[in-house]
Amino acid sequence: MPTYDALLAETITIAGANGDEIEAYSARPMASEPVGGVVVIHHMPGYDIQTKEITRRFAAEGYNAVCPNLYSREAPGASPDDAAAAARANGGVPDPRFLGDAEGAARYLRALTNSNGKVGVIGYCSGGRQSFLAGCSIDVQAAVDCYGAFVTGTPPEGFPLQVEPIGHLAKELRCPLLGLFGNEDQYPSPEAVNELEDRLKEHGKSYEFHRYDNAGHAFFSVNRPSYRPEAANDGWSRILDFYGRHLAS
Template sequence: MSDNASFPRRAFLAGAGTLGFALAARPIAASAIHTDSQALRAGRAVIDTGGSPMPGYFARPAEGDGPWPLVIVIQEIFGVHEHIQDLCRRLAKRGYLAVAPELYFRHGNPAQAPDIDSLLRDIVSQVPDQEVLNDLDATWRWAGENGADLNRAAVTGFCWGGRQSWLYAAHNTKLKATVAWYGKLEGPATANMPKQPLDIAGQLRVPVLGLYGGKDQSIPPASVEKMKSALNAAGNHSQIVVYPDAGHGFNADYRPSYRARDAEDGWLRMLDWFALHGAPAQGR
């Protein structure tokens, strides 16, 4: 593991404000981290899906022409709001081209949903997994056309995106590594979600690091243990790390669920996982 000095420089905002955060994610905790864009190019991405263009957010180093190692950042339930954009900037500070596609874009604007129940009912439940996989493939192509080194490519995702990270690792075998933060692992099959990560554990060819909280009320320890057993039976190189005192969303620094020590450890483990499996940061 690396030491704590390698964690991105951050500013804890007194009161934090709410600009750029989804309505349903508010109020914003004072622990919210802001990473500046100094020495970066960052902003809007327009991604060709073969139909409607998909918006997204990207960040990369300002100097040089690349190619840069790639991290596709898969949004949490609230979409590509300020927290996800900040994570892209943190990765870009390490030398990555990071891009977060807005995977709900056909179904509504998650930033304007007034509460979590409305967000889940009206937007999240309407998004088919196959559509997400296709849109992540489109993001992969966009990245390759915009300076990313697809031979040094990884994915990470949070909450809703943590589950999608497991699924995409089974779908795109060209990835070098994946890190899934507290993504759901099992559940009933539906038309939009025909398979869960537990169902595809034996199909994984891309090493996945799963980061979970021992006190996550939405992902019980029994579910995590089932996934560990399935990964061991499959004999792949994937691993799961459990932080015993963390709940769901322990990396979400703008929410009360945030646990700084566990989040920082998870971030460093993520970077080391990428480096170990062939997607190191620039200069690492």
């Protein structure tokens, strides 16, 4: 008999930082057995079609997933481009507010009737930095950093987001970390990735880093010239293996 294969994807509202009601995109398999959850953190360009597709991919792989719209407050109901522009004009998402939204997303996942209680985070670009921050700050069981800029390293002059390096938080990392990076990336550069790896080693943290030649920033982005299928496909296989080990029932 074929295995039942269906998922539910929908726009929802969750309670974020300070109890604010924020928009989010939820996708989950229509199955009763307990499964892990994934908080998908969108990239700096915002809460877009491609990020929702990633959220559905996790549901198709057997995880409950939710992507909070971190720009809900700046531009409610706006297009991803306009919302991202408004967020950049304000200096980006403050770290404390992000953590409140991420905690709200994790609470939503754990409250689902088929949750096994385990939650991972994954982020791309600015979301990669935020995924690392979440792994150091809130109750999650696995974190994935996809080319997160300025975990280490200093933003260039005139950079639109008001962010500071957070590599010093490596000593507080609460969960295993998977990092996926392009060797042709500038932010983070290979040197910045090396610095983060040194900090993780210094504090005896559980981590796995994979670096890809002929790949730069945003190599997962299927709608951009930066897309590198070989690196992205290998990265997906490593993400699913990593979550399979740390989020399974």
